[in-house]
Amino acid sequence: MDKLTYRRNPVVLVHGIFDTGRVFDKIIPYLTQKGWSVYDLDLIPNTGHASLGTLAQQVADFVDTTFVPQQPIDLVGFSMGGIVSRYYVQRLGGIQRVQRFVTISSPHNGTWVAYCNPGLGCLQMRPDSAFLRDLNQDINMLSQINFTSIWTPYDLMILPANSSQVPVGREVIVPVMTHAWMLTDVRSLSAVTEALTQPVPAIATQQFPSSWLHTQIASKSGK
Known part of the structure; x- marks a missing residue:
């Protein structure tokens, strides 16, 4: 049986x-106070008109320029950000460095609300889209990492709400009343914290102290 460890990694947040990234103004200090180093980025455009694959490349570029190659990370995606993050993990090599992956109210099987927007990204989030079929055909690869899907049955942005259910990993259902409150309600924040403390398989990757990592980031940016 693989040895498990409770290694704490930097956390990257991906919005919907x-x-x-300002949508995480509650969760960032919440996690920071508990000892995590937390990072977020702004996806451009954020209107649903760009391909989710294009947005996922922005996540890949952010990770590659922010962290040294040897640094594993944990990834948290909210709503559309969960699907963008899945594309990064499953199609852009993220599986090689993401150890814990958490989605919050993400339409893994599509949402009918996506029919309200004609953009390519929304087309890809419609139920039974070719994009989602492609990701879901090998969703079992997420079992290689510690994956958690957190969702609420009262979500009116993810229709049906159980679209957030997937056949791998952990599932956490929290009775939060709205989509947006999933990022502010203490029950969902607690679920994220629990997901980020799940053990991961021990790997032969050298771990660097945070001070060394920040020095490398500053060096890369020319500061």
Whole structure:
């Protein structure tokens, strides 16, 4: 049996449609106070008009320029950001460095609300889209990492709400009343914290102290 470890990694947050990284203004200090180093980025455009694959490349570029190659990370995606993050993990090599992957109210099987927007990204989030069929055909690869899907049955942005259910990993259902509150309600924040403390398989990757990592980031940016 593989040895498990409770290694704590930097956490990257990926927002949803019409949002920016500011949507995480509650969860960032919440996790920071508990000892995590937390990072977020702004996907451009955030309107659902760009391909989710294009947005996923922005996640890949952010990870590659922010962290040294040897640094494993944990990834949290909210709503559309969960699907963008899945594409990064499953198609852009993220599986090689992401150890814990958490989605919050993400339409893994599509949402009928996506029919309200004609953009390519929304087309890809419609139920039974070719994009989602492609990701779901090998969703079992997520079993290689510690994956958690957190969702609420009262979500009116993810229709049906159980679209957030997937056949791999952990499932956490929290009775939060709205989509947006999933990022502010203490029950969902607690679920994220629990997901980020799940053990991961021990790997032969050298771990660097945070001070060394920040020095490398500053060096890369020319500061």
